[in-house]
Amino acid sequence: MGETSINFAKASSAALQDQQLRGNFRRAMDGLMSKRAVQFADTAEWNGVRTLGASVRLRALSKLPELLEKLEANCTKNGIQVHWASTIDEANAIVLSIMQRVNAKLVVKGKSMVSEEMHLNAFLEKHGIESLESDLGEYIVQLDEAMPSHIIMPAIHMNTKQIAHLFKQKIKEAEYTEDVAQLTDLARRVLRKKFATADVGISGVNMAVAETGTLCLVENEGNGRMSTTVPPVHIAVMGLEKVVEKLEDVPPVISLLTRSATAQPITTYVNMISSPRKEGEKDGPNEIHLVILDNGRSGIYADEELRNTLRCIRCGACMNHCPVYTKVGGHAYQAPYPGPIGSILMPQVEGLEKRGELPHACTMCNACVEICPVKIPIVEIMGRLRSEAVHPGDAVRGAGSHASKAEAMVWKGWSMTYASPLAYQFATALLAKLGNAAPTSLPLLKEWTNVRAKPRFANRTLHALAREKGIPDV
Amino acid sequence: MSESRNAILGKLRAGRDAHPLTPPESDFAVLRNKRWDGAERLERIKRMMEAVHTEFLETTEADWPADVQAFLKAQGTRNLLFGPATEAGGRLSAEWAEGGPELIPYADRVETFKERLFDGIDAGITTTLGAIADTGSLIVWPTPEEPRLMSLVPHMHLALLRADALYDTFWQAMTENRWADGMPTNALLISGPSKTADIEQTLAYGVHGPKRLVVVIIR
Numbered sequence: 001m002g003e004t005s006i007n008f009a010k011a012s013s014a015a016l017q018d019q020q021l022r023g024n025f026r027r028a029m030d031g032l033m034s035k036r037a038v039q040f041a042d043t044a045e046w047n048g049v050r051t052l053g054a055s056v057r058l059r060a061l062s063k064l065p066e067l068l069e070k071l072e073a074n075c076t077k078n079g080i081q082v083h084w085a086s087t088i089d090e091a092n093a094i095v096l097s098i099m100q101r102v103n104a105k106l107v108v109k110g111k112s113m114v115s116e117e118m119h120l121n122a123f124l125e126k127h128g129i130e131s132l133e134s135d136l137g138e139y140i141v142q143l144d145e146a147m148p149s150h151i152i153m154p155a156i157h158m159n160t161k162q163i164a165h166l167f168k169q170k171i172k173e174a175e176y177t178e179d180v181a182q183l184t185d186l187a188r189r190v191l192r193k194k195f196a197t198a199d200v201g202i203s204g205v206n207m208a209v210a211e212t213g214t215l216c217l218v219e220n221e222g223n224g225r226m227s228t229t230v231p232p233v234h235i236a237v238m239g240l241e242k243v244v245e246k247l248e249d250v251p252p253v254i255s256l257l258t259r260s261a262t263a264q265p266i267t268t269y270v271n272m273i274s275s276p277r278k279e280g281e282k283d284g285p286n287e288i289h290l291v292i293l294d295n296g297r298s299g300i301y302a303d304e305e306l307r308n309t310l311r312c313i314r315c316g317a318c319m320n321h322c323p324v325y326t327k328v329g330g331h332a333y334q335a336p337y338p339g340p341i342g343s344i345l346m347p348q349v350e351g352l353e354k355r356g357e358l359p360h361a362c363t364m365c366n367a368c369v370e371i372c373p374v375k376i377p378i379v380e381i382m383g384r385l386r387s388e389a390v391h392p393g394d395a396v397r398g399a400g401s402h403a404s405k406a407e408a409m410v411w412k413g414w415s416m417t418y419a420s421p422l423a424y425q426f427a428t429a430l431l432a433k434l435g436n437a438a439p440t441s442l443p444l445l446k447e448w449t450n451v452r453a454k455p456r457f458a459n460r461t462l463h464a465l466a467r468e469k470g471i472p473d474v
Numbered sequence: 475m476s477e478s479r480n481a482i483l484g485k486l487r488a489g490r491d492a493h494p495l496t497p498p499e500s501d502f503a504v505l506r507n508k509r510w511d512g513a514e515r516l517e518r519i520k521r522m523m524e525a526v527h528t529e530f531l532e533t534t535e536a537d538w539p540a541d542v543q544a545f546l547k548a549q550g551t552r553n554l555l556f557g558p559a560t561e562a563g564g565r566l567s568a569e570w571a572e573g574g575p576e577l578i579p580y581a582d583r584v585e586t587f588k589e590r591l592f593d594g595i596d597a598g599i600t601t602t603l604g605a606i607a608d609t610g611s612l613i614v615w616p617t618p619e620e621p622r623l624m625s626l627v628p629h630m631h632l633a634l635l636r637a638d639a640l641y642d643t644f645w646q647a648m649t650e651n652r653w654a655d656g657m658p659t660n661a662l663l664i665s666g667p668s669k670t671a672d673i674e675q676t677l678a679y680g681v682h683g684p685k686r687l688v689v690v691i692i693r
Contacts (some may be wrong), residue, residue, distance in 0.1 A: 048504030053623045058497035065486040084479035119662055136681055137672035153672060160674045184670060184678035191682060196592045199662035211518075222626055222668035222683025229660070231586075231620050240482065247654040251505060251645040262671070265522065266609035269683070270644075277658055282621040283584035295484045302489030 003430040008357040012328040015068065021157055025329050028156050032320040035263030036371070053256040054375045056213070059309040060241075064301065067210040067243045068292065074213030079273040079287045086450070088118045091293045095120065095202070095235055098289055100386045102233055104199035110224035111135040112204030113151050113314060114237045114293055116336035117349075120202070121297075132198075134191050134223035143170045145262060149330025152316035157329050191223070201227035201285065204240035207253060208290070208312075211246045213274060215290065218258060221266040226272060234285040236273075240292050240309035241286065241301075253313055256373035260315035279467030292471055296349040303395045305384055309344055311374045317367035318378060324361050333358065340368040344381045352389045367377035410444065421473070428461045492574050498533040505645040515607040516691070522610025527679050529688045531632075538692050539569040542632060546597060551575045555591075555598040555628055557620040560688035562601050562634055580621055591627050598628035598684075604639030606647060607687075611663040612689065614649060622660050623687070631684040633664070637693045 015021060017413065040046040055407075060067060072082045085091035095118075099107070107129055109115065114227055121142070124131040133142040136156035141147065144166055148154030155163065160178050167183060168176045201222055204309050207216040216235050218223045224275045258264045277284040319325045319339030329337040335346045335355070343362055347355035358380045368378045385396065390407065392400030417423045435457035440449040448454070463473060491612050510518055533541040557563045558579040565566055570577055578595065580587070596636060600620050603613040616622040625631045641647040644663065648654070653661070668683030679685060 017475060024674075031675055045504060048501075051498070052500055052502065052504055055498045055500040058495065059500060062490070062495040062497045064490060065483050068483065068486070084476075084482055086478045086481055090478060115518075133549065133673070134682065136670045140672065155672055156675075159672070160676070163673055167666040180673045180676040181678045183673055188681055191686070192592060195682070196588055211654055214657050214661075215662050220668065221670050221681040223681070225662075227624075230588075240486075247657070248649055249500070250500070250593075251509050251643065252502075266611055266644075266663065266665050267665065268666050268668055269524070270611070272657065272661040273659070274657040274661070275659045276620075280583065280618040281659060282580065282618060283623045284621075290484075294478075294485075298482055298489065302485055302492065305493075307493075307495070404549060415619040468664070469583050 005447070005472075006354055006357070008332060008334070008361055010188055011334060012332040012361070012470060013187055015328045015332045016122060018329075019157070019330050020244070022157050024157055025326050028153070028318050029326045032263065036260060036317065036320070039259040039263045039265065041138045044373070049252055049255055050373055050375065051338040052252045053313075053373055054311065056244055056253055056355075057374045060244050061307060063245065063302070063308060064243070067245055068240060070210040071208055071213060071243050074210065075208075075290055076213075078213045079278075080213060080215075080275060080290050080376060083289060083291045084294075085291055088293070088295050088415070091118050091237065091291050091295075092120060094289075094291050096124070096127055096129075098233065098235060098287075099124070099127075099200060102287075104233070104299055106194065107131045107200045107202055108134050108194055108198040108203075108227050108231065109138070110201065110203035110227040111138055111154075111219065112202065113336055114204055114235055114239050115202060117239075117295065118237070119295070122442065131202075132191075133196055134195070134221075134227060135185055135219075136221060136223075139164065139191070143167070146333075147331060147336070149338065150316060151171075151314055152320055156380075157331065195223075195226045195230045198227075198231045200233045200235060201229075201231040202235050202237065203228050205236050205242050205290075206257065207250055208238055208243045209245075209250060209374065210243055211248050214247065214248055216254070216274045217256060217271040218267040218269070219271065220262075220264075222269060224268055225271050228271065232285055233287045233289070234273075234276070234290065235289045236343070237291045237293060240294055240297050241312070255317050255471075257313050260317040260371070260373045278406045299380055299397070300348045306348060306395060308382060309341075309348060309375050309381060311376050312341055312345070317371050321367040321371050323363060323365060328361075333361070339433065341376075342379045344378055344385060347383045347385050347389075347398075348396055350397075351401075352385070352396055353401040354398070355400065356385075356402045359383075371465070384430075406444070425463065428463065431457050432459050432461050478481075482486060505643050508643050510607045510642055512640075515642070516637060518607045519610050519640065520604050522655075523666060523687075523689065526611075526669065527687075528610075529665045529680055529686060531688055531690045532693070533690060534693055538634070538690060539566050540571070541565075542599065542690060543570060543575075546575050547573070549630075551596045551630065552600055553578050553594070553596055554632075555580050555595050557600070557617075557624065558599060559616075559619040562599075563619070566599070566640065580624055584621070584623060591623060595628045597630040597632060598624040598670075599632040599634070600625050601634045602639070604641055605635055606641050606644050606648065606663070608643040609663075609665060611644070611665040613641075614662040615658045616660050616662070616666055625662070625664060626683050629680070629684060630686040631667075632688045634690050634692060637691050 325339040390400040
């Protein structure tokens with residue numbers, strides 16, 4: 001990943017040509033949307049739990065530095081070792097140093113979006129450590145040498161046939177089958193051996209509780225529990241915004257998270273970890289490390305409006321409801337976090353030079369805002385980032401990097417025309433007379449007519465028609 | 475290390491102090507108001523857990539060890555992992571009749587026992603602290619006597635649930651029992667056998683954890 005700009009327009013055009021991909025996403029998103037709607041059919045309950053969830057996240061953000069210190073103190077008291085990383089390089093180095101100290105050769109991973117943000121697998125492979133994803137979706141994506149296309153369902157872009165071929169090709173003992181139960185069982189057999197022999201388990205964190213020093217993980221498969229219980233060392237990586245103040249803050253957030261993400265009242269497992277193996281206990285890791293990652297988050301936090309990005313509980317519902325994401329799929333974003341939340345988070349984390357296009361991958365239809373379980377004003381932030389990209393400011397890295405003199409002049413002319421009745425009258429009269437004669441190849445106009453029909457101008461302006469009806473120009 | 479810590483915390487503090495945030499009050503009424511009466515609770519738990527392939531075995535305080543044995547025998551289960559030092563474990567070993575399945579105690583540290591645990595165990599049995607009506611979830615707190623992997627690695631997990639140990643919500647269970655005063659090494663909610671929908675949204679059961687969850691209701 002260089003610091004060059006990521007070309008979303010090009011990637012999304014290519015994705016739009018892929019009928020198979022579009023079908024896969026359309027079917028999956030339709031199913032997820034209708035199932036989620038059933039979970040929140042009781043509007044009063046939805047409003048109540050959503051308001052509560054948003055208040056929990058806002059309260060956590062209002063005390064963020066104090067809560068992180070409290071989390072650190074309580075984790076330390078419980079025997080969990082806490083590490084801080086300003087950058088992904090630093091986080092990777094911390095993970096590697098733990099691995100090297102215990103001479104780790106094989107790592108099993110639960111599921112962690114922060115580790116995707118860190119490109120941890122590639123980093124560990126480079127240092128001769130096998131890093132194996134164990135969440136079935138992540139495992140499929142890893143076998144395919146691809147990136148997750150969704151934060152909750154990493155392999156949602158593939159259908160059963162494609163996965164069947166992949167398994168046949170990549171897993172030694174695989175027979176070709178399109179039976180989902182058999183494919184799942186095959187992955188179970190392969191990965192059980194790995195859980196039993198792994199030196200280190202890595203997980204993410206859905207929520208960390210400051211009050212008790214507890215790490216909460218939700219999952220359905222059991223790989224999260226395996227990764228955090230079987231290997232002798234457990235490393236959890238989390239973004240610094242994932243802390244909540246009190247243990248009682250956990251139930252409402254979990255309820256919103258699982259219902260929004262996969263339309264389940266709860267996941268199969270809610271795994272709450274508060275300490276490594278204690279004296280007399282027979283299993284569980286002897287060491288737990290918590291790596292708290294900043295990677296631009298403290299910068300986001302400094303801005304009153306952008307700060308709301310950090311409320312996110314990573315449920316993925318905004319993706320499921322986004323017309324743009326559904327059409328182009330997750331890979332077009334070329335980011336660990338795609339969809340609406342990715343479009344506001346990635347430009348803030350990696351800078352507008354590289355990610356300035358993403359806030360434009362939005363029709364501002366507000367679907368994501370309507371269903372966001374913690375009420376993030378995603379569309380407002382989208383607009384804010386669009387303007388940051390062309391107006392040099394100091395809130396976001398790379399602000400002003402997409403500024404163009406021509407665009408600025410057009411807007412200036414536009415606002416002057418609209419501010420002066422005389423100029424407005426002159427301009428509309430001119431367009432009524434000459435607008436249709438303008439060739440489609442004119443600069444600026446070409447951008448529009450490339451993919452759209454040229455607008456036809458009426459030969460009488462609205463003002464002229466109104467005057468005839470006796471309505472005076474005011 | 476501590477340099478990054480101080481830099482991060484310093485930056486967060488400066489950012490927050492420049493623009494303090496007043497959060498709205500957290501009103502837990504929406505959770506407090508979720509109530510079911512006694513009989514409804516168990517019905518709801520059964521309905522919700524059965525919807526995700528959980529099986530139920532109804533029994534009594536007097537008969538449960540024999541009923542569990544008969545059930546496992548009928549399933550063709552070869553062996554059952556149990557915690558010999560718990561009260562329930564004591565009853566199992568005292569009342570287990572000849573003729574299988576074999577009772578296997580989880581008596582040593584996992585390091586000496588890993589291979590057998592992963593390759594040779596059909597079923598594991600644990601106690602629970604109760605269940606939650608709102609979501610259909612068992613509350614399981616592993617202990618030195620009943621280690622964490624008992625409810626995870628065997629292909630079948632049997633969970634003993636007392637029919638009167640029921641809560642309306644997760645929030646009620648944790649606040650009434652003051653969990654925040656002292657959390658165990660690991661606290662779990664378990665709401666069914668392990669499952670995934672990662673292959674084209676098609677549900678499949680038994681991915682990494684147990685393929686079957688059998689709740690033994692003791693009245």
